[in-house]
Amino acid sequence: MDIILLGPPGAGKGTQAKRLESARGMTQLSTGDMLRAARKADSPIGAQVRDVMDRGELVSDAIVSALIGEHLEDAANGAIFDGYPRTQHQAEALEMLLAERGRTLSHVIELVVDEDALVRRIVGRFTCGECGQMYHEDFHPPKKEGVCDKCGSTEFKRRPDDNEETVRKRMEEYRAKTAPILPFYEERGLVRQVDGMGSVEDVAASIDAILDS
Numbered sequence: 001m002d003i004i005l006l007g008p009p010g011a012g013k014g015t016q017a018k019r020l021e022s023a024r025g026m027t028q029l030s031t032g033d034m035l036r037a038a039r040k041a042d043s044p045i046g047a048q049v050r051d052v053m054d055r056g057e058l059v060s061d062a063i064v065s066a067l068i069g070e071h072l073e074d075a076a077n078g079a080i081f082d083g084y085p086r087t088q089h090q091a092e093a094l095e096m097l098l099a100e101r102g103r104t105l106s107h108v109i110e111l112v113v114d115e116d117a118l119v120r121r122i123v124g125r126f127t128c129g130e131c132g133q134m135y136h137e138d139f140h141p142p143k144k145e146g147v148c149d150k151c152g153s154t155e156f157k158r159r160p161d162d163n164e165e166t167v168r169k170r171m172e173e174y175r176a177k178t179a180p181i182l183p184f185y186e187e188r189g190l191v192r193q194v195d196g197m198g199s200v201e202d203v204a205a206s207i208d209a210i211l212d213s
């Protein structure tokens with residue numbers, strides 16, 4: 001089963017994708033993660049996308065669709081597309097990439113959220129520099145301040161694009177370029193809405209109900 005999680009930055013796509021990976025053996029395909037890995041590795045693509053990402057703008061369709069094409073085979077048990085597609089062009093590219101492999105989308109799950117609450121959610125988030133455990137200053141701080149609950153590391157990191165100005169720009173990009181692809185999937189009867197403002201568990205239960213329906 002291949003699904004898309006659609007929603008603005010901070011809607012909880014990554015959290016839900018990771019949960020689905022461990023619960024169902026599916027594979028998260030996050031273009032944001034792939035691009036951050038390219039930056040970390042100092043690859044030519046990393047250098048090409050650095051400034052665009054730091055401004056909160058979208059990188060080119062060709063780059064992200066090529067990345068998805070390279071990683072689709074990793075998701076033999078089902079892909080969770082997280083942060084892709086983000087434009088009409090990408091939606092069309094994904095349809096081709098899947099069709100070429102005899103695959104089709106089962107669901108497009110739209111996480112519906114309140115934008116101002118999201119800004120708070122994003123600006124407060126950070127992860128363990130060692131094991132990647134996710135935290136939030138207000139909603140989910142480590143039990144002991146400055147120490148990772150999971151691995152005991154004292155190194156934490158924040159995404160450089162998780163500041164208010166860039167987040168607002170990322171929201172704008174979502175509204176202008178990504179939300180308009182919903183009708184493409186609505187026409188195909190694939191879109192299901194989930195209230196993304198509930199607890200992680202409630203959102204997970206709503207997604208499970210859709211996948212099991």
Ligand code: AMP
Nearest residue numbers: 031032053056057058059064083084086
């Ligand atoms: P994300 O982790 O999904 O919030 O992505 C972080 C940043 O990576 C975005 O603000 C964009 O600059 C870039 N990015 C990630 N996925 C895409 C995509 N599908 N299309 C264009 N840019 C993307």
